[in-house]
Structure formats: C-alpha cells, structure tokens
Amino acid sequence: MLLRLVTGGVLVFGIAVGGAAFADAQKPVVVTGKVANGDPMEWPGAKSERDGDVVNAPISRSDDDKSFAGLYKAGPSRMEFQSYPVDEFMYFLEGSVTLTSADGTVRKISAGDSASIPKGWRGTWETSGYVKYYVVYVGDASPTNQEKGEGK
8 A cells, every 4th residue: 555544643742863953963853742732833943934825844854864854834735746755754733635546545634643655656635734743754764774774
C-alpha cells in the first residue's frame, strides 16, 4: 500500500532530529503538550515563512540536510503529484486532507490522524485547509542502509 495511516491522539509530540538548525546542535527538539495545544505557528523555536495563506514554520534540520521537521498551515488547495518528492510523516492538528492514489484508493486524514506518504507516491492531494506537524526524510534512510552505514 502506498499510503500508511495510523490513527490516534497525540498530545505530546517530540521530534528528535540531529543537528537542529533552530536548536542546539545534536539535541532533540521537543514540542510539549502545552505548546501543541496552543497555536503551533507561535512556537518560539519556529521561524515562520509566509506565502499567501501558507505558513511554514521549520523546527529542525539535520546537519547533512537529509531530514527536517516543522509545522505547516495551508488553506484550500488541490495538487496533483506524478511523483511525491520526499518521504514524509505528518500528524494533523487541524482540518483534513483527502489523498486519492493513482489506483483510485481514497484516504481522508483528519485532525488527530497521522499519515506517511512515501517518495514517489502518485495521486491527488485535496483540502479545505489544515495544520500539521511534518518530518521529511531526503535520501535513503532505510533501516537496511542505516545498519550498513549507508544513506547518511
């Protein structure tokens, strides 16, 4: 299956990404439950980047630029992907998205749900708006390659 879903509430969401650009190097970045229950775009460690109704608030980035995390807020949109550009894990705080895979499989992800989209996924992303935490992996971070010391 191209899209894996995990459903469940998460009040405390921690992101441990080495070499954070917006925190001390080689230390985990933690988003507490108190912060997560407030406006995520006002998190003190995030530097918001605004473009119309889209707000990206990066939280951390690895030293090798192969992983990064942040908060993202977007308004209504519809996007077609011939090949999703990255491996991405998302936890939705508000709103929802509907993902329709090229084979016609439809998945709706709502606030409180998590989703993982693999690099190369083909389909349509449609939303009336949402806020999410995201973690993106660039390069080969598969467990097999990590054990071999590759993909770093």
